[in-house]
Every structure is written in C-alpha cells, then in structure tokens.
Amino acid sequence: MPPRFGPCRCGVACRRAITPVAEIMPDRCTPEYERVVAAMGAALPYRRALKLLGEFFPLEHAPAVETTRQRTLRVGARLERATPTLPQPPAAVPEASSIALAIDGGHLRSVRRYQVRSFEVFVAQISGDEGKSVVFSSVPAEADRQQQQLRGVLLRLGATSRTPVTILSDGADGSRSLGEAACIGPINHVLD
Numbered sequence: 001m002p003p004r005f006g007p008c009r010c011g012v013a014c015r016r017a018i019t020p021v022a023e024i025m026p027d028r029c030t031p032e033y034e035r036v037v038a039a040m041g042a043a044l045p046y047r048r049a050l051k052l053l054g055e056f057f058p059l060e061h062a063p064a065v066e067t068t069r070q071r072t073l074r075v076g077a078r079l080e081r082a083t084p085t086l087p088q089p090p091a092a093v094p095e096a097s098s099i100a101l102a103i104d105g106g107h108l109r110s111v112r113r114y115q116v117r118s119f120e121v122f123v124a125q126i127s128g129d130e131g132k133s134v135v136f137s138s139v140p141a142e143a144d145r146q147q148q149q150l151r152g153v154l155l156r157l158g159a160t161s162r163t164p165v166t167i168l169s170d171g172a173d174g175s176r177s178l179g180e181a182a183c184i185g186p187i188n189h190v191l192d
Helices: 031-043 046-056 065-082 146-156 173-182
Strands: 099-108 119-127 133-138 165-169 187-191
Touching: 031 046, 031 065, 046 065, 099 173, 119 146, 119 173, 133 146, 146 173, 165 173, 173 187
Parallel strands: 099 165, 165 187
Antiparallel strands: 099 119, 119 133
C-alpha cells in the first residue's frame, strides 16, 4: 500500500489525504498490470477474467467487475487514439475501377443472466479489382472512429472520389449509413 499523507490538524485549506504515487499512476496500478487486465477483459467475460487474474496476481483486495470493464475500455480508447485518424493510402496503390462492400450488423446478447453485456457488431467484407478482400469489424458502442477506420480500408484498396462502390446490405439503417459515410466516391446500394 503506498504511503498516504493526511492534512495537518491546523490546516483548513487541505482536507483530503495526499498520495504521492497518484501523480505517477493515476489509475492506482502499474501500466503493465492495466494492460494485462485489459487483455484479459477483452478476451473473456469480465467475471471470468477477474477469477483468472486472481490466480496469477493474488491481491488482498481484488478489483470489482466494473473496474475491470472500465480499465479495458480505457486501454481500448487509448489504443484507438494512438492509431492515425485518417490512414493515408500508400503511394503504390493503383486506383480501383470498382469496389464491393458487403456489410451487415448483428446484435449479440449475453448468454448468462448475470451478464448485462449485450451490444451491436458490424462486420464488412471489402473486395477490390484484383480480388483482394479485407474483413472489417467494429462495435459501435465502444468505437468512436469506425467510419474513419472503414474509410482507411477503402483507401488502402484504391478507392478515390471517382471509384464507384457497391454496398451490399440488408437495408438496415446502421450498417447502410456506416458504409455510405465511409465511402468517398459514388455509391450504388444493393439489397442482399
């Protein structure tokens, strides 16, 4: 437990305890531990991740399930901020004559009653002229730049403002609007 310094009895201005370690580690844990918690929280349900982490790191007070969830989301947001906003296509990518974007969304419900984690997932397969195919997936509730990320995939396949993009979807608003917002060229929508 890091040392804590309490205020002097005569001091009226400062009524809270001061922890010097809080300046170095504002999350009250080391970055390495935070990354391990985030990796386990992303791969497993939060309760199972905590149980497994308890086996490896026998702590006196285990973090709460919500703490694990918040740390996982915080590390994920930090990783998303670290990626470039608009990835620039390499100079060697030739302009594609057409691109096909098949996109669909689905709702994932939790399996167990005690878990309230249910969310929507978008999955897309993008194909260019040369038959090269890229798969893209995103969770809208936890991704703040999915439109830019999908646009980056299109740019890497040679999309320009003149490249026609055929969007294959079931017509649902979420997946269709994500595909249309990511495209920079003319769009042709086809219902699958």
